[in-house]
Amino acid sequence: MTDSLDHALHAVVTVADLVRDGRLGRVRVQIGDLSIDVTAPVSENPPRAVESAPVEVATQTELPPVQVVVAPLMGVFFRAPAPDRPPFVAVAERVEIGQQIAVIEAMKLMNPVLADRAGVVREVHVADGEVVEFDQPLISIEPA
Amino acid sequence: MLKRVLVANRGEIAVRIVRACRDLGIESVVGYSAADRDGLAVHLADDAVCLGPGPVARSYTNVPALLYAAAKTGADALHPGCGFLSEDPLLASACRQVGLTFIGPAPEHLALMGDKLAARQAMQAAGVPVLPGSDGPVETLEAAVATADRIGYPLMVKAVAGGGGRGITVVPAPADLAGALTATRAAARTLFQDDRVYLERYVDGGRHVEVQVLADAHGQVLHLGERDCSVQRRHQKLLEESPSPGLDPQVRERLCAVSVAGARSIGYVSAGTFEFLVQDDGQAHFLEMNTRLQVEHPITELRSGIDLVTAMIRVAGGEPLPWSQADVVLTGHAVEARINAEDVDRDWAAVTGRVRDLRLPAGVGVRVDTHLVEGHQVPPFYDSLLAKVITHGATRDEALRRLDRALREFHCTGVPTTVDFHRRLLRHPDFAAGRHRLDVVAAVTAAAPPNPVTDTNPERTGTDG
Numbered sequence: 153m154t155d156s157l158d159h160a161l162h163a164v165v166t167v168a169d170l171v172r173d174g175r176l177g178r179v180r181v182q183i184g185d186l187s188i189d190v191t192a193p194v195s196e197n198p199p200r201a202v203e204s205a206p207v208e209v210a211t212q213t214e215l216p217p218v219q220v221v222v223a224p225l226m227g228v229f230f231r232a233p234a235p236d237r238p239p240f241v242a243v244a245e246r247v248e249i250g251q252q253i254a255v256i257e258a259m260k261l262m263n264p265v266l267a268d269r270a271g272v273v274r275e276v277h278v279a280d281g282e283v284v285e286f287d288q289p290l291i292s293i294e295p296a
Numbered sequence: 297m298l299k300r301v302l303v304a305n306r307g308e309i310a311v312r313i314v315r316a317c318r319d320l321g322i323e324s325v326v327g328y329s330a331a332d333r334d335g336l337a338v339h340l341a342d343d344a345v346c347l348g349p350g351p352v353a354r355s356y357t358n359v360p361a362l363l364y365a366a367a368k369t370g371a372d373a374l375h376p377g378c379g380f381l382s383e384d385p386l387l388a389s390a391c392r393q394v395g396l397t398f399i400g401p402a403p404e405h406l407a408l409m410g411d412k413l414a415a416r417q418a419m420q421a422a423g424v425p426v427l428p429g430s431d432g433p434v435e436t437l438e439a440a441v442a443t444a445d446r447i448g449y450p451l452m453v454k455a456v457a458g459g460g461g462r463g464i465t466v467v468p469a470p471a472d473l474a475g476a477l478t479a480t481r482a483a484a485r486t487l488f489q490d491d492r493v494y495l496e497r498y499v500d501g502g503r504h505v506e507v508q509v510l511a512d513a514h515g516q517v518l519h520l521g522e523r524d525c526s527v528q529r530r531h532q533k534l535l536e537e538s539p540s541p542g543l544d545p546q547v548r549e550r551l552c553a554v555s556v557a558g559a560r561s562i563g564y565v566s567a568g569t570f571e572f573l574v575q576d577d578g579q580a581h582f583l584e585m586n587t588r589l590q591v592e593h594p595i596t597e598l599r600s601g602i603d604l605v606t607a608m609i610r611v612a613g614g615e616p617l618p619w620s621q622a623d624v625v626l627t628g629h630a631v632e633a634r635i636n637a638e639d640v641d642r643d644w645a646a647v648t649g650r651v652r653d654l655r656l657p658a659g660v661g662v663r664v665d666t667h668l669v670e671g672h673q674v675p676p677f678y679d680s681l682l683a684k685v686i687t688h689g690a691t692r693d694e695a696l697r698r699l700d701r702a703l704r705e706f707h708c709t710g711v712p713t714t715v716d717f718h719r720r721l722l723r724h725p726d727f728a729a730g731r732h733r734l735d736v737v738a739a740v741t742a743a744a745p746p747n748p749v750t751d752t753n754p755e756r757t758g759t760d761g
Contacts, residue, residue, distance in 0.1 A: 225354070226347060226361040226368075259360040283368035286346040286361070287330060 218274055218292045221265060223284040227258035231280050241273050246296065253291055256284065271295040298373040298397060298613045302327055302366045303337065304387075305377025306356065307681060308667045309591070310337035313375045316605035325369040327362060329355035331675040336667040343369050350677040356380045359390050366396050373397035373612060375605075379679065382588040383410060399612040401566040401587045408562065409585045413456045413494045419582050422561035424554045424570070427581045429496035440477055443495050444470065450498040453480040457488035459584055461531025466498050499573060501733045504528065505540045505580070506571045507555035508596045509564070510607055512617045517560045519552040520600045521626045523592055527721065529644065529737045535718060536592035537631040538599055540574075541692060541730030547578050558585070567593070567608050591684070594665060595630035598688040628688055629695040633703060633718040635666075635683040637674045637711040640741065646680040649673075649711040657702035661688045661695070664702075674711055682713060692730060696722055717741070 223229070231239040231254055241253045247267040254265040271293040278290050300323040303313045310326055314337050317324035323342040328335055331350035338344040345365040348355035355361065357380055366374060374396050376382035388403035400406075409415045413433060420426045428447045433456055434440040444451055444467070453476045455463025463484050465476040477493065485491040508520040524540035525533045539548070555570040569590050571583040593604045602624070611617065638644045651672040656664050666683035674682070685702050689695035700722050706715050717740070724740050726732040732739075 226345075226358075226364045228364070258364070283364050285365070285368065286348045286355070288346070 218294045219269055219271070220277070220289040221253065221268060221291045221293060223256060223286055223288045223290055224265065225256060225258055225263060226286055227256040227263065227284065229278045229280070229282050229284045229290065230255045230257060231276065241291070243273050243276065245273050247271060247273060247293060265290060267293060269293055269295055297615075298322055298399075298609060300325060300342075300369070300371045300373070301399065301609065302362070302369065302371035302374045302396075303341065303377065304356065304362050304374055305380055305382075306332050306335060306337065306667075306678065308665045308684060309377040309589070310335070311340060311667050312665055313337075313377060313605055314341045316603065316609060319603070320606050320609060322609070325365070325371050327356075327365045329677070331677055334673075336669055336672075345369055350675060352380065352677060357384075359387055362387065363390060363394055363396070366394075371396070373399055373609070375399040375609070376588065378589055378591050383586070385410065397612050399566075399608055400589075401564060401568065405562060405564055406587050409587045410459065411456055412454060412458055412584060413492070415585060416494075416496075416582070418562055419558050419585070422554075422558045424558045424582045425580060427497045427499065427573075430494045433492040433494050434477070437474055437477060440473060440495060441470070444473055447495055447497050450500075452496050452498045453477055453493050454496055455480060455484035455488060455490070456492040456494060457484060457490040463487060463493075499575060499581070501735060502576065503540065503543075503574045503733060504533075504571065504583075505543060505551065505574045506569045506586075506590075507551050508590075508593070508604075509555050509559045509568050509570065510602070510604065510611075510617065511559050511565050511568070512611045513565045513614060514616045515560075516617045516620075517556050517564070518617065518619060518621055518624055519556050520596045520602060520604075520624055522548060522551060523590075523595055525592065526732060526734050527727070527736055528734060533592065533634065534636075534714065534737065535631065535633050535721060536595055537629065537692070537695070538595045539626070539629065543574065544578050547574065547580060551580055558582075566611055567604050591634070591681070592632050594663060594684060594686045595632045595688075598630040598663065598686060599626045599628060600624055601627075628690045629692040630686065630688045631692075631695045631699050632684050632686040633699060634681055634714065635685060635706065635718075636680040636714045637682050638680050638714055639712040640714060640717045641712075647674070647711050648676045651682070651708050652710040653708055655705065655707040656683070657685060657705035659698075659701070659705075661698045662686070662702045663688075668708070682711075685718075696728070 241247055247253055249267055249270045251267045252264045253267050256263045256265060274294045275292040278284055301317050303310050303324055303326045314324045325343040326337045326341040327345050327347045328338050329347055329350050345368055347361040347365055348358055374391055381387040383406050385403040385406040388398045388406055391398040416426050430443045434443060450466060450468045453465045453467060465480045467473050467476045480493050481491045503524060503526045505522050505524055507522050510520060511517040521538060522540050523536050523538045525536045527535040551572055559568060567589055569586040572580045573583055574580045597604055637647045639647050651668055654668055654670045663686040664683055668683055687695050687698035687702055689698055703715050703719050721727050721740050727736055
């Protein structure tokens with residue numbers, strides 16, 4: 153509960169900044185039941201150059217078709233429940249919301265990674281056994 | 297030589313450590329929380345790794361996350377900075393177990409000094425003056441009454457696991473002892489999961505004087521003089537200076553000598569600080585030892601010319617200190633004002649917000665340690681320290697004039713800060729004369745004018761918000 157609140161607050165601050173800086177014209181964020189929709193007049197001036205901006209963001213943005221499930225904590229990423237078992241999901245496979253798609257081990261505790269939407273697995277971004285940081289992209293799901 | 301340091305902290309101290317690594321030619325990795333993603337330290341470091349979300353328990357004090365972060369980024373050492381897990385023996389021993397060099401003292405020393413009763417006993421054995429107190433934890437009211445009669449009133453009931461002013465109850469008279477015992481025990485159980493308490497004589501007022509020590513693993517133990525931290529509010533230091541104004545040179549010499557002896561007696565390695573309460577009659581007693589880098593370390597650096605952070609890193613890598621005590625020459629006077637995001641007029645409430653219109657001071661004799669950049673968002677999860685404005689001068693007067701000049705140049709909007717408080721403090725007659733005691737903050741705020749310091753120059757100084 154607190155976590156989703158943190159996420160929501162963080163998202164609101166981020167969205168507000170992006171809009172104010174003129175980098176985005178319209179943003180819609182949905183986290184569980186919470187949905188934020190912000191529209192700003194498109195600035196006359198070109199967007200401010202941002203050194204660390206990882207991607208070019210168009211002035212009119214819709215939700216991208218592919219959503220990425222990110223790591224909920226730091227730990228070791230595993231695609232399968234055990235080394236001799238098949239992976240939870242494979243690329244091109246369909247997943248349902250709430251379905252376990254990976255596991256992150258932190259100090260012998262297995263933390264399930266769940267699909268936060270239904271769809272088709274498009275890409276797995278992390279190698280099996282890799283240490284992942286908080287919020288690191290793990291698996292892309294294309295909503296079906 | 298260490299090669300890659302994981303900085304397990306945030307804010308100005310993370311920036312400070314990243315810069316020290318750069319000066320040494322070694323790499324730094326900042327472990328940060330999602331709330332500090334855009335922090336200055338993250339941008340300045342060679343690498344960065346996100347430990348977890350904003351709340352400290354899932355990021356900065358999350359030991360597994362720190363160890364994974366070191367493994368992921370190939371760090372061979374960890375600097376804990378100040379606060380968070382810097383004095384937690386669990387992190388230091390976890391680092392030792394996984395072969396990561398902890399840039400700080402050994403876990404045994406963190407544990408010893410974290411146990412305030414064991415620390416008191418060890419220092420007493422080393423000849424460090426301690427206040428009259430109980431020889432062990434007091435278990436029963438009967439034992440407490442007997443011990444209290446020997447110590448005399450007023451006295452303090454102190455939590456064995458306390459420190460930094462937490463877990464202490466002052467007992468003015470015998471009638472208050474039973475209640476204080478129960479209350480302190482209950483508070484200690486909640487705060488520290490350890491309800492052992494002991495008794496110590498209470499002395500009112502006086503000055504808070506602390507001695508910086510620096511020790512290597514080859515038997516060299518140095519002191520770098522003292523700092524006066526008497527400008528405090530609820531045990532939170534606001535301004536520190538070195539040397540301590542008006543301190544008897546013989547008392548200074550004795551405190552420095554016993555601090556070196558105390559550190560040597562336990563085989564302490566790394567930077568550390570011995571805190572004392574000094575009475576007007578020159579009597580001084582050990583309060584506690586801080587087994588980490590102190591927030592106020594820059595004033596010692598300005599006077600000694602010794603970079604304490606690079607020295608800590610070198611010592612952790614096994615290098616001997618390149619100085620003897622005779623090489624440590626302390627010059628002039630240095631003072632540090634902590635600029636916090638706090639609303640002094642609303643009982644020093646911590647404030648969050650976005651820092652705008654930032655202008656930092658500079659010029660002769662001025663050093664600013666900060667993570668502030670234009671547009672910095674002050675997150676709600678952490679302490680409110682924004683910047684440390686540090687000045688150095690040939691005399692106390694010159695250092696204070698430079699501080700006033702620097703504070704006047706310090707400008708930002710978006711959050712209220714403690715800048716104006718410091719300027720009022722500088723004008724308080726007791727502080728200006730160097731005869732202030734631990735109660736000076738209350739005197740300054742009580743005497744506060746409704747509006748901040750007025751200047752002949754019409755330009756607005758300090759902060760808005």
